[in-house]
Amino acid sequence: MATSCNIKVMARFRPLNSKEKADTSSPCIAQFPEETQLVVNGTGPHRDQSIPFTFDRVFPPETTQEDIFQQLQSTIDDILNGYNGTILCYGQTSSGKTFTMFGPDDREDVENQGIVPRASVHIFNRIAEDPSGSEFTIKCSFVEIYMEIIKDLLNPKNKNLKIRESKTNGIWIEAGSEKISKTGAEGQTLEEAKKINQSLSLLGNCIMALTDSKRDHIPFRDSKLTRILQESLGGNTKTTLMVTCSPHISNLEESISTLKFGARAKMIKNTVKINSQKSAAELTKELETLKMYTNSLEKLIEYMKSPDYVPGKSALPDLAILTAAQQQQQQVPSASTTAAAKTKTARHSTALSGSAAPGAPTGNHAAAGGSSPNRHSVAYSQSPMSAISPPIDFNPMAMADMSGQIDRIREECQEMIDKCNDEISEIKIKYETTTEELIGVRSELEGARDTIKQNDADQKGAKETERKLLTEVEGRELKIHTLGQQLEDYKMLATQVVQYLERKKVTDEYFEGADANDSSSLSTMSRSISSTSFDEDYDLNGPENINIEEVIGNLSEEEVLSMQIKLQLQTKVNILEQRELQLSEELRSIESLLTESNIKYSEIEREKKELAIRLQSLMETQRDRQQQLISTSQINLGKLLSGEDQTTTTSFSPITSSPLSPISPLKHNSTENILDLSLDYQNGHNNSSLLDQSISSDVSIHLQLQLEQSELDKRNLDLSVVQLQQESSELKEKELKLLHELKLSKNANDKLLQDFQLYKEDIGMKTKIQQNQMTNLHNELTSLKNKLKQEKKMKDQIQNQNISVSKKLNDSIKIHEETEERMKKELLSKDNENSLLKEQYNNMVDQCEDLQEQLTTAHRLLVSRKVVKIVRSDEKAQKRAYEVKEDFGQHTLKKTGRQLF
Numbered sequence: 086m087a088t089s090c091n092i093k094v095m096a097r098f099r100p101l102n103s104k105e106k107a108d109t110s111s112p113c114i115a116q117f118p119e120e121t122q123l124v125v126n127g128t129g130p131h132r133d134q135s136i137p138f139t140f141d142r143v144f145p146p147e148t149t150q151e152d153i154f155q156q157l158q159s160t161i162d163d164i165l166n167g168y169n170g171t172i173l174c175y176g177q178t179s180s181g182k183t184f185t186m187f188g189p190d191d192r193e194d195v196e197n198q199g200i201v202p203r204a205s206v207h208i209f210n211r212i213a214e215d216p217s218g219s220e221f222t223i224k225c226s227f228v229e230i231y232m233e234i235i236k237d238l239l240n241p242k243n244k245n246l247k248i249r250e251s252k253t254n255g256i257w258i259e260a261g262s263e264k265i266s267k268t269g270a271e272g273q274t275l276e277e278a279k280k281i282n283q284s285l286s287l288l289g290n291c292i293m294a295l296t297d298s299k300r301d302h303i304p305f306r307d308s309k310l311t312r313i314l315q316e317s318l319g320g321n322t323k324t325t326l327m328v329t330c331s332p333h334i335s336n337l338e339e340s341i342s343t344l345k346f347g348a349r350a351k352m353i354k355n356t357v358k359i360n361s362q363k364s365a366a367e368l369t370k371e372l373e374t375l376k377m378y379t380n381s382l383e384k385l386i387e388y389m390k391s392p393d394y395v396p397g398k399s400a401l402p403d404l405a406i407l408t409a410a411q412q413q414q415q416q417v418p419s420a421s422t423t424a425a426a427k428t429k430t431a432r433h434s435t436a437l438s439g440s441a442a443p444g445a446p447t448g449n450h451a452a453a454g455g456s457s458p459n460r461h462s463v464a465y466s467q468s469p470m471s472a473i474s475p476p477i478d479f480n481p482m483a484m485a486d487m488s489g490q491i492d493r494i495r496e497e498c499q500e501m502i503d504k505c506n507d508e509i510s511e512i513k514i515k516y517e518t519t520t521e522e523l524i525g526v527r528s529e530l531e532g533a534r535d536t537i538k539q540n541d542a543d544q545k546g547a548k549e550t551e552r553k554l555l556t557e558v559e560g561r562e563l564k565i566h567t568l569g570q571q572l573e574d575y576k577m578l579a580t581q582v583v584q585y586l587e588r589k590k591v592t593d594e595y596f597e598g599a600d601a602n603d604s605s606s607l608s609t610m611s612r613s614i615s616s617t618s619f620d621e622d623y624d625l626n627g628p629e630n631i632n633i634e635e636v637i638g639n640l641s642e643e644e645v646l647s648m649q650i651k652l653q654l655q656t657k658v659n660i661l662e663q664r665e666l667q668l669s670e671e672l673r674s675i676e677s678l679l680t681e682s683n684i685k686y687s688e689i690e691r692e693k694k695e696l697a698i699r700l701q702s703l704m705e706t707q708r709d710r711q712q713q714l715i716s717t718s719q720i721n722l723g724k725l726l727s728g729e730d731q732t733t734t735t736s737f738s739p740i741t742s743s744p745l746s747p748i749s750p751l752k753h754n755s756t757e758n759i760l761d762l763s764l765d766y767q768n769g770h771n772n773s774s775l776l777d778q779s780i781s782s783d784v785s786i787h788l789q790l791q792l793e794q795s796e797l798d799k800r801n802l803d804l805s806v807v808q809l810q811q812e813s814s815e816l817k818e819k820e821l822k823l824l825h826e827l828k829l830s831k832n833a834n835d836k837l838l839q840d841f842q843l844y845k846e847d848i849g850m851k852t853k854i855q856q857n858q859m860t861n862l863h864n865e866l867t868s869l870k871n872k873l874k875q876e877k878k879m880k881d882q883i884q885n886q887n888i889s890v891s892k893k894l895n896d897s898i899k900i901h902e903e904t905e906e907r908m909k910k911e912l913l914s915k916d917n918e919n920s921l922l923k924e925q926y927n928n929m930v931d932q933c934e935d936l937q938e939q940l941t942t943a944h945r946l947l948v949s950r951k952v953v954k955i956v957r958s959d960e961k962a963q964k965r966a967y968e969v970k971e972d973f974g975q976h977t978l979k980k981t982g983r984q985l986f
């Protein structure tokens with residue numbers, strides 16, 4: 086009896102792996118307050134919300150493999166009791182599907198064995214323990230669905246297995262290889278990813294459709310995975326879905342998506358019933374009964390054919406055999422009514438693990454499953470023997486007519502049945518072709534959608550590149566602007582320097598005529614250089630809140646180099662500035678010294694001149710006096726010589742203009758001597774003693790005094806001259822010293838000028854570098870602009886392409902949708918036709934059965950009315966008698982055929 090049950094859904098969280106453990110900030114995202122409930126924390130935009138989930142069972146990370154199996158053992162037992170069963174794992178990649186299904190790679194690690202090895206052991210244990218002596222057939226297969234191709238993992242030659250379906254056996258994978266060439270896959274990574282995601286999203290679609298009461302079409306046929314799982318989802322299978330999750334916060338979105346998938350799947354209802362199949366022993370027994378029955382019939386017919394048999398008079402032989410056979414046949418239980426038959430066999434047991442929640446990263450599907458052989462149960466709703474009814478009266482002619490009619494009807498029926506079968510096969514082929522076509526159209530659509538997505542992504546990428554380029558261009562333009570300004574400043578500065586140098590023409594004259602303004606203009610210029618070189622953008626100290634190291638770290642090599650040069654320049658300028666100030670100071674002190682010296686020198690010169698004049702006048706006075714003395718001496722001498730009174734002598738005053746004392750007459754020495762003396766004196770010879778001897782005592786005293794006085798004067802004069810000469814030489818020394826200092830200053834100034842020249846050259850060079858940089862930047866800007874243009878062009882092309890692709894896609898979608906719609910309609914009408922045909926077919930089969938029954942009744946009548954004699958003479962009737970046996974066999978086949986259909 087069929088019962089309805091929901092899919093069992095369980096959730097398992099694996100432990101944190103070593104990498105996740107390293108992130109101590111994040112423990113397990115889920116809490117497990119109850120055995121059937123878990124709460125996922127840290128959800129919502131602010132990570133402060135929780136989502137509760139309820140499943141048939143939840144397993145926290147510490148759950149052992151044994152605990153898991155304990156919960157799934159009942160599913161295996163159900164399979165052993167004749168139900169179809171599926172255990173399916175679903176979850177994000179690396180969430181533990183393989184671990185749950187198979188366990189670790191190490192086969193020796195028995196403790197961690199997964200469901201499949203444990204289930205195998207359990208099944209064999211159960212078989213070993215079974216006391217009934219029932220026959221068990223265990224078959225096992227492992228297949229992989231890879232890019233919509235089913236591969237036999239146990240026989241790699243079987244690379245493209247087909248999915249088959251029959252009403253009695255449900256869906257199974259055809260265990261033969263075919264069309265290997267079709268599987269040749271090359272460079273299909275993208276295609277592979279698409280297909281894997283597609284089949285998973287199609288699984289999601291089926292689950293959505295199954296849980297949506299308004300949907301009557303479940304798109305199982307859209308992918309191989311859903312097709313295989315068709316019976317497991319909403320069909321005749323006890324299904325357990327194990328959703329596996331990572332406990333780490335980094336996989337939160339995927340885990341929630343997986344759990345939501347599980348929650349939805351939990352709503353799916355399956356209708357399950359026990360499958361039964363007769364064992365070989367039972368079938369043999371049945372066959373023997375049938376053989377017995379046939380033998381009885383044959384014997385009966387033989388007897389009826391024999392001359393001993395008189396219809397209506399002769400007793401029927403071997404009825405006991407018939408009765409025994411009939412009784413035995415009736416003992417054979419009907420499969421449909423014996424749910425607890427010993428021969429229960431699960432047609433369909435599947436263990437599957439599929440990867441990834443939609444939208445999550447995916448891996449391949451690893452499917453491991455087992456399905457029983459393609460057997461159908463031969464089930465009778467009624468035993469053939471039970472159709473034999475008691476004999477009735479019978480008219481042989483009418484019987485013959487009836488037999489003919491029956492034959493005709495049967496032939497007609499057979500024709501109709503064949504026709505129906507042909508039509509049904511045609512429809513089936515058409516249906517499958519249409520379905521395949523639809524799948525093709527859908528995958529084409531998916532492809533087109535992917536192209537659009539790709540194009541969108543390309544467009545986004547192009548936009549991003551464009552934005553980046555624009556930002557770069559803006560940055561470069563700004564830099565060029567800044568550099569341009571700096572260049573202008575440099576140019577201005579260079580002009581200033583040139584002007585300054587030209588104006589100054591730094592020569593000795595300059596130093597002689599230099600004034601405070603000029604030196605200050607030099608320092609002003611230096612300051613202006615410093616302020617120009619270190620504008621705001623390149624201020625090394627920068628605003629307080631800026632991390633200089635970070636700023637420098639962000640600067641390009643070129644900028645750092647430029648800053649270094651500027652820093653060096655600034656240092657140099659500072660040194661020059663200081664030096665200039667020093668020199669200016671020195672120059673000023675030298676200048677003042679020089680002025681002082683000049684003043685002193687001119688004073689000394691003046692004094693010297695005065696002294697010279699004085700000396701000259703003194704000498705003149707002395708000469709005059711000597712002259713006077715000589716002349717007086719001569720006069721006196723003449724007087725003396727002529728005897729004139731001494732009273733007539735001329736008196737004269739000494740240099741001091743003292744009143745002239747009367748000159749005493751010369752003593753008696755010869756006049757020549759006196760004259761000689763006078764002349765000697767005049768000639769500078771001190772010969773006063775001679776004079777004393779030659780002149781009179783008064784005059785000689787007077788003269789003596791005067792001479793002494795003049796001697797004194799002369800000595801004084803000499804002293805002054807020496808002093809003056811000393812002073813003059815000192816002054817000369819000072820002058821030389823000053824000149825030396827002047828020379829040093831000039832040299833320093835020359836050095837300064839040289840520095841300025843170098844500085845000017847440096848500035849010129851830097852200006853050139855800046856100009857080159859600017860040119861480079863301009864070139865770069867131009868190339869960037871060109872690139873931008875190209876990007877824009879490309880973007881436009883992509884946009885145009887996108888528009889045309891979108892248009893094409895829309896057209897194609899429209900066409901495909903129309904085709905799909907048309908096909909759906911066709912399918913629907915074919916389905917309707919199909920159901921009508923099925924109905925017709927079933928009606929015909931029923932009619933056939935009725936006819937068969939009528940025929941059997943007729944035969945039974947024939948037998949009971951003992952028409953054997955007529956039959957014996959009538960060949961046709963004899964033939965009919967043989968057909969009774971044949972018909973019986975066909976009756977069985979027809980029954981089976983209807984069930985199969």
Ligand SMILES: Nc1ncnc2c1ncn2[C@@H]1O[C@H](COP(=O)(O)OP(=O)(O)OP(=O)(O)O)[C@@H](O)[C@H]1O
Nearest residue numbers: 099100176177178179180181182183184185440448
């Ligand atoms: N419950 C668990 N206890 C201990 N280790 C586990 C558990 N679940 C998973 N692991 C480990 O986590 C890793 C990933 O698990 P597994 O390979 O089973 O993931 P998967 O879902 O099959 O991944 P994929 O979809 O990529 O094939 C493996 O190293 C596995 O041993």
